[in-house]
Amino acid sequence: MLCRLASRGRSRTQLIAALGCSASRQKHTLPDLPYDYGALQPHITAEIMQLHHSKHHATYVNNLNIAEEKYKEALAKGDVTAQVSLQPALKFNGGGHINHTIFWTNLSPNGGGEPQGELMEAIKRDFGSFGNFKEKLTAVSVGVQGSGWGWLGFNQDQGRLQVTACYNQDPLQGTTGLIPLLGIDVWEHAYYLQYKNVRPDYLKAIWNVISWENVSARFTACKK
Numbered sequence: 001m002l003c004r005l006a007s008r009g010r011s012r013t014q015l016i017a018a019l020g021c022s023a024s025r026q027k028h029t030l031p032d033l034p035y036d037y038g039a040l041q042p043h044i045t046a047e048i049m050q051l052h053h054s055k056h057h058a059t060y061v062n063n064l065n066i067a068e069e070k071y072k073e074a075l076a077k078g079d080v081t082a083q084v085s086l087q088p089a090l091k092f093n094g095g096g097h098i099n100h101t102i103f104w105t106n107l108s109p110n111g112g113g114e115p116q117g118e119l120m121e122a123i124k125r126d127f128g129s130f131g132n133f134k135e136k137l138t139a140v141s142v143g144v145q146g147s148g149w150g151w152l153g154f155n156q157d158q159g160r161l162q163v164t165a166c167y168n169q170d171p172l173q174g175t176t177g178l179i180p181l182l183g184i185d186v187w188e189h190a191y192y193l194q195y196k197n198v199r200p201d202y203l204k205a206i207w208n209v210i211s212w213e214n215v216s217a218r219f220t221a222c223k224k
Contacts, residue, residue: 027065027068028061028064028065028068028097029061030053030054030057030058030061031101031104033049033053033104034104034105034108035107035108035109037049037050037053039109040107040109040209043205043206043208043209044107044191044194044205044206044209045193045194047193048189048190048191048193048194051189051193052100052185052189052190053100053104056096056100056187056189057096057097057100059096060092060093060096060097060100060169061093061097063089063093064089064090064093064094064096064097066089067086067089067090067093067094068090070082070086071083071086071090074086091169091170091171091174092168092169093169094171094174095168095169095170095171095174096169098171098174099149099169099171099172099183099185100185102180102183103183103184103185105211105214106182106183106210106211106214106215107206107209107210107211108209108210108211108213108214109209110211111208111209111210111211111212112207112208112209112210113212114130114212115130115212115215115216116212116216117216118216118219118220119212119215119216119219122160122161122219123161125160126160126161126162127161127163133152133161133163134207136163137150137151137152137163137182137184138150138200138203138204140163140164140165141165141184141186141199141203142186142199142200142203143165144165144167144186146167146168147167147168147186147187147188148165148166148167148168148170148186148187149165149166149169149170149172149183149184149185149186150163150164150165150183150184150186151163151164151165151166151172151178151180151181151182151183151184152180152181152182152183152215153172153173153176153178153179153180153181154178154179154181154219154222154223155177155178156177156179156222157177161181162178164176164178179218179222180218181215181218181219181222182210182215182218184203184206186199186202186203190202
């Protein structure tokens with residue numbers, strides 16, 4: 001199931017709120033990685049990590065700041081047409097910044113294996129087993145046509161975990177309401193230099209560097 005905008009108004013409001021768009025807000029900055037570029041080798045090469053972080057993510061941050069400045073000007077002028085025209089740039093670059101900021105922390109050179117505690121219990125409850133969950137998220141991620149993300153999210157209304165996918169840089173919470181726990185980037189820039197066009201090989205490898213500690217902390221936080 002790919003992300004769809006249930007309500008344009010709701011999605012726009014959620015995204016702007018998540019980005020903290022206001023006249024007094026400081027500009028967004030590229031977050032530091034919690035590990036070296038080469039720390040995830042051999043599963044993800046240092047070259048990929050450096051380009052992905054310092055070039056691709058940095059571009060989303062830069063373009064988001066530009067879009068927000070233009071949006072602030074449009075708000076001050078009461079120019080609704082300009083505000084509407086800026087929505088795609090805010091969604092794409094804002095989503096890119098949000099998604100990648102989560103992604104870096106979802107990975108760890110000490111990752112892999114299986115989660116423990118409440119997260120594992122929830123996975124077994126909602127998917128039957130960890131193996132079933134892993135297969136489902138892998139299949140959803142492989143099946144993204146073009147560019148996008150595979151996600152494990154938490155549905156607060158139902159109190160359950162869900163797996164889904166989003167096109168392009170659509171942010172999970174801003175477009176579905178699910179709270180993001182684990183995101184897998186399946187844009188080609190995340191793997192092509194190492195795995196070429198064989199996305200399933202990249203997805204098989206990335207499970208070796210998933211930080212279940214981070215995913216578990218996100219799961220605990222979203223239930224408070």
